[in-house]
Amino acid sequence: xxxNLLVGGLAAVIPVTGLIAQEAAPAAASxxxxxxxxQSVVDLETHIAxxxxxxxxxxxxxxxxxxxxxxxxxxxVTLLAGLxxxxxxxxxxxxxxxxxxxxxxxxxxxxxxxxxxIREMVRTGGDEALGDLGKIDEHIIKRIDQIAELTxxxxxxEDVEKYEYDGGSYxxxxxxxxxxxxxxxxxxxxxxxxxxxxxxxxxxxxxAMKRLEERRRSLKSQLAEGGLTDAAKTLYTTExxxxxxxxxxxxxxxxxxxxxxxxxxxxxxxxDQAQDIDNMIKDARADLREDxxxxxxxxxxxxxxxAYLAGLKENLAARKAWLLENxxxxxxxx
Numbered sequence: 001x002x003x004n005l006l007v008g009g010l011a012a013v014i015p016v017t018g019l020i021a022q023e024a025a026p027a028a029a030s031x032x033x034x035x036x037x038x039q040s041v042v043d044l045e046t047h048i049a050x051x052x053x054x055x056x057x058x059x060x061x062x063x064x065x066x067x068x069x070x071x072x073x074x075x076x077v078t079l080l081a082g083l084x085x086x087x088x089x090x091x092x093x094x095x096x097x098x099x100x101x102x103x104x105x106x107x108x109x110x111x112x113x114x115x116x117x118i119r120e121m122v123r124t125g126g127d128e129a130l131g132d133l134g135k136i137d138e139h140i141i142k143r144i145d146q147i148a149e150l151t152x153x154x155x156x157x158e159d160v161e162k163y164e165y166d167g168g169s170y171x172x173x174x175x176x177x178x179x180x181x182x183x184x185x186x187x188x189x190x191x192x193x194x195x196x197x198x199x200x201x202x203x204x205x206x207x208a209m210k211r212l213e214e215r216r217r218s219l220k221s222q223l224a225e226g227g228l229t230d231a232a233k234t235l236y237t238t239e240x241x242x243x244x245x246x247x248x249x250x251x252x253x254x255x256x257x258x259x260x261x262x263x264x265x266x267x268x269x270x271x272d273q274a275q276d277i278d279n280m281i282k283d284a285r286a287d288l289r290e291d292x293x294x295x296x297x298x299x300x301x302x303x304x305x306x307a308y309l310a311g312l313k314e315n316l317a318a319r320k321a322w323l324l325e326n327x328x329x330x331x332x333x334x
Contacts, residue, residue, distance in 0.1 A: 034327055037319065044316050051309045058302045065298065069291050070142075076100065076284055077146045081153040083277070084266035092274040096281060097150050098197060103285050104150075105204075107292065108143045111136055114296055121303070125231045128306065130238065132299075137242070141249065144208070148253045151201040153266060198257050205254040209247055216243050 080100055085093040115136045121129045219240045222228065228236070269277070324330050 037323060038327065041316065041319050041323065044312065044319065048309065048312050048316060051305065051312060055302065055305045055309055058298065058305060062295065062298050062302060065291060065295050069288060069295065072284065072288060073146065076281060077149060081149050082266050084155055084268050086268035086270055088270040089274040092271060092278070093269065094154055096274065096278050097154060100281060101147050101150050104143045104147050108140055110292060111140050119235070122235050123232050127231055127234065129303070130235065141246065144253065147201060148257055151197050151257055154197055202254050202257050205250050205257070209250050212243050212247050216240065
């Protein structure tokens, strides 16, 4: 299993040259040779301790970077969800929200791509990455929640008087002096954008639920056929157990998105402020793409380091086993 996890020939650089534990011992190992092999165990244990410390540092870096990313995304979503268009901004705020939703969708696609890599790693024996797979799923679900939150924050239809009057007179039996109110025009723009975005989000949720159903059938079929490795069986069983919860969550979100009414609240802002926020969001999205790319690179480095460390520990066990069989001090000890 360990060999399957070693990436890019990493096993080839494990520092065991000259002290290969697996090679057959000579008929009568010299005292010097035995002593060298004893020392090799001590040295390798020190090496392993160093790599464990470094791996822990990488892991902390990943956790810290991920926390910063999530805090930034949460802040941006909360900010946007609390804003709405005014008659001055017309549809600018709504457009910013739609672009943010697209950015979240792209983030989901990046997580899904990384999930495929990790899933294959787990399927082929990398059971230590099973927890990583669960964390990726949590991120995907959270991004879907944020898309739903922004979708619901786009104001839906409200009952607004279409005409406003500022005085006038009757002419030929008709009252002249009324005009279509700007508030009514803005409400129409909002409700049109809201209806479209709600439909798009609800449709995306529907497709996601269909994919979950397809995955359920596929997993059940594979488990029923048998002939799976222990790693694959554990993976498929775990995924199958999660589908019901994911599906129920998506159904709940879809219901919320399609519910009548919309977020009439929120602070209406003018065009100038909307443009400032748009510029801020664009910069933040660029930063987040860079941070996400660094997060995935750091994770890949962590995986390679974890596999390298596993190889060192495997080699240490082999060296100790050799000494148990060939070291007179070990053989004669009670």
